[in-house]
Amino acid sequence: AQSVAQPEDQVNVAEGNPLTVKCTYSVSGNPYLFWYVQYPNRGLQFLLKYITGDNLVKGSYGFEAEFNKSQTSFHLKKPSALVSDSALYFCAVRDRDTGFQKLVFGTGTRLLVSP
Amino acid sequence: DAGVTQSPTHLIKTRGQQVTLRCSPKSGHDTVSWYQQALGQGPQFIFQYYEEEERQRGNFPDRFSGHQFPNYSSELNVNALLLGDSALYLCASSGDRRNEQFFGPGTRLTVL
Numbered sequence: 001a002q003s004v005a006q007p008e009d010q011v012n013v014a015e016g017n018p019l020t021v022k023c024t025y026s027v028s029g030n031p032y033l034f035w036y037v038q039y040p041n042r043g044l045q046f047l048l049k050y051i052t053g054d055n056l057v058k059g060s061y062g063f064e065a066e067f068n069k070s071q072t073s074f075h076l077k078k079p080s081a082l083v084s085d086s087a088l089y090f091c092a093v094r095d096r097d098t099g100f101q102k103l104v105f106g107t108g109t110r111l112l113v114s115p
Numbered sequence: 116d117a118g119v120t121q122s123p124t125h126l127i128k129t130r131g132q133q134v135t136l137r138c139s140p141k142s143g144h145d146t147v148s149w150y151q152q153a154l155g156q157g158p159q160f161i162f163q164y165y166e167e168e169e170r171q172r173g174n175f176p177d178r179f180s181g182h183q184f185p186n187y188s189s190e191l192n193v194n195a196l197l198l199g200d201s202a203l204y205l206c207a208s209s210g211d212r213r214n215e216q217f218f219g220p221g222t223r224l225t226v227l
Binding site: 105 | 119146148150156157158159160163170171173205207209214215216217218219220221223
């Protein structure tokens with residue numbers, strides 16, 4: 001069975017500082033990994049994905065994430081946070097080796113960037 | 116490109132009633148998935164439709180059913196509503212199985 005853990009309910013960072021939002025996963029086969037962002041009363045917006053290849057993936061709005069197979073992690077990072085980055089962030093995993101596209105999400109991490 | 120659209124935006128029902136939610140996928144996408152997001156939780160997979168058939172189902176009771184039409188749009192039906200069914204219902208569409216799912220804005224269902 002697939003699962004995702006986001007160990008921090010909230011991450012606080014000052015504007016201009018680097019940010020990291022943590023994610024670890026469990027999947028029986030090989031993973032597809034995704035990060036989504038959710039603003040209040042909105043649906044999920046895709047940020048980036050790891051499918052295969054380079055372990056460092058770059059996405060929208062200056063975000064990036066590093067796939068670490070040995071640690072089964074896929075942490076989201078940004079070199080310089082903006083106040084507008086404040087939102088709810090979800091990590092999700094899919095089993096690459098099945099034909100299904102079911103996404104399993106973590107419980108989410110609220111990012112709060114202070115001016 | 117309109118992206119994924121959902122209707123209605125908000126819905127209020129009472130216990131025991133039935134509800135139908137609608138979703139139109141992003142242009143070019145043939146697969147539609149439905150998720151339930153309870154307050155303060157991550158989205159939970161309900162089921163997925165492809166070629167008008169339910170292809171995969173999550174841990175939801177039979178009160179939750181769906182349909183996909185030839186134009187790839189989809190409906191989610193929930194019978195005998197319970198208070199615990201109150202949530203944001205998200206529809207997502209996708210094409211190539213390697214690619215990400217695109218989410219709609221959701222339908223907020225409140226059961227009183």
